[in-house]
Amino acid sequence: MKKYTKYLYFVIIVTFVGCNFLFSQINHEKFYEAFQKANTKDKVKMVANEQYENIKIIFPLISDTLENIKKNIYLKTNYKEARFYFDKIDINIDAYHKNYAKAISKLLKTLSENCSTLDDSLWCYINLKNCYLEIKDGIKAIDMNRFIEQNYNNRQDKSLEYGEAKSKLYSSIGMYRESIIERKKEKTWPRNLPMFADVSLNNDVGHFYNKLNKFDSAAHYFLLAKTALKKIQTTPQTEKTIKFYYGLIGGNLAYSKFYSGNYSEAIPLLEADVEASNASKEYRSAYNAYLMLIKTYLKLNSSQKAKIYLDTLQAFQKRFPDMFCDSKINLIYGEYYNLIKDYKQASQHFNQYIQSNDSVLSIEKERHFINQSVAYNVQNKELELRQKNIILANAKLEESKQKTYRAYTITGIILLIAIIILLVLNNQYSKKREKELAQINKQIQSQNIIIEQSLKEKEILLKEIHHRVKNNLQIITSMLSLQIGKTSSEESSFILNEAKQRIASIALTHQMLYQKGNLSSLQLDDFISKLVLQIESTIPQNNVTISLNLQSNNTSINIDTAIPLGLIINEIITNCFKHAFPNNRTGNINVSLIKELNQLVLTIKDDGIGFNVENASQNKSLGLELIEILAEQLNASLKTINENGTKYILTLNTN
Secondary structure, three states: OHHHHHHHHHHHHHHHHHHHHHHHHHHHHHHHHHHHHOOHHHHHHHHHOOOHHHHOOOHHHHHHHHHHHHHHHHOOOOOHHHHHHHHHHHHHHHHHOOOHHHHHHHHHHHHHHOOOOHHHHHHHHHHHHHHHHHOOOHHHHHHHHHHHHHHHHHOOOOOOOOOOOHHHHHHHOOOHHHHHHHHHHOOOOOOOOHHHHHHHHHHHHHHHHHHOOOHHHHHHHHHHHHHHHHOOOOOOOOHHHHHHHHHHHHHHHHHHHHHOOOHHHHHHHHHHHHHHHHHOOOHHHHHHHHHHHHHHHHHOOOHHHHHHHHHHHHHHHHHOOOOOOOOHHHHHHHHHHHHOOOHHHHHHHHHHHHHHHHHHHHHHHHHHHHHHHHHHHHHHHHHHHHHHHHHHHHHHHHHHHHHHHHHHHHHHHHHHHHHHHHHHHHHHHHHHHHHHHHHHHHHHHHHHHHHHHHHHHHHHHHHHHHHHHHHHHHHHHHHHHHHHHHOOOHHHHHHHHHHHHHHHHHHHHHHHHHHHOOOOEEEHHHHHHHHHHHHHHHOOOOOEEEEEEEEOOOOEEEHHHHHHHHHHHHHHHHHHHHHHOHHHOOEEEEEEEEEEOOEEEEEEEEOOOOOOHHHHHHOOOHHHHHHHHHHHHOOOEEEEEEOOOEEEEEEEEOO
């Protein structure tokens, strides 16, 4: 069976090629028949709306007819539509022959002179984009795409398509990271197959990751694409597309497997890709899959398998010379002969590869030179035109100066008379206006008095509110104290005392606001000093000393910052008293506050027994949880360090 495998592949390829050739012949015959029957205008329109490669076989038969039409209509009329159609034909020919610089020059001229509709302009911009991509000018291609995107939905001709989405545009110029970002935004693409949107999206993202050599990420997205594909129901309408996508995704995944070194896993995926591509007549995709299969078998030192697919590729090149004139096959043949130790043949194929590559490079250099020359000529013409425009502009400017001088003289006389009249009228108006302004000033002064009184009343009211809030909070603390006295449970007493202390911290904030007279903010150093003194007074232990080092440079904070900051300080100091000094152990607690640039750094350190930070994070008490929540509320960072006791460092941004 293995003996006949290569002949089987050859028969399949010949069959596909024969069918394709027959189909092309039928299409060309139909086109020529329709062309003969059409009127003059429609003849030009038919050719203009076809890609040049689709009509190249019959072009010699219609070229004389087109030339006669061009002489009689194009050169003898100012009819823009006719000129535009002939421009399209010329541009398509240039693009087909890869004369992209000439095509760009003609497109720019057509855009400025012969476009009469938005659809005409869009056609020019679409082809400009494609030509700029061919000459590797991605920046201009993206500029063209911006115009297309802005105007595409307003087109009349719905058959006019600009092809690639923005992700495809970026990928064609090698900007694969940008392609990934854009492709993830293109949820509804492809628009004509919405059920395959997720499949297409994940496959494309995987392909872009392949190009970035991030094969693990690529494989992840290919698996996502397969999962999405499995969810689509197979029907007569979807069956062909599903098969195509299975092959495509498998081929892309095989690429990831190959370049990750998993050659054996790549083979069944590539074989499936070949089958699906041939069934869909995607011969370029099949060709690439064959190339990968040969490379894989060469990596696995399987020369027989590699030879079968090499012969298949040769058949592809013979039957599709325009499509598959790839010099890479010589390189692969060289590697094959090198594997079977036929070094003479290997050397010949390697030399052929080098020569063909040099030839390609030479052609590319020549094409680049032509492109540059055309661009230079275009720039020179633009410069000449600018110089002519400057001369004409200078002449017009001189004439304009004379007219302007006369106009200024007449205008000056008229203005002088007008000014005199205005001065008289203005004097009368000013007297009247002075009286009105005096009256308005009186009204403003009376309104200002009312506003000042209102502000004073509001200030008094705010002070009263803060005072009442503080009093109400003190009532709550008193109630908690009563409850503590009636509670026999030590745990309950402890919890109520903690709650009482927290409320007292909040009450202090409101007290300082109405006492200081500034109702919007309070001085930070003063606030912390009083808060620490208050906390110390409620702790029964007298064997622990609290020292303060406050250097915040008179920083003020609002009530929204003061309340959570006060609660954090309360919780930390209470924790120090509670846990750092068991059995009435003596010790010190240091509270420091330093302002550094746009940050406030609050440090609370004890010299107690310390605690295990990791265990504390796993078994959080309510107090520790509250500290973390409040720190997050302040957008502050909190560090806890076990170092000769326990150190808490809270860093708060002040801007």
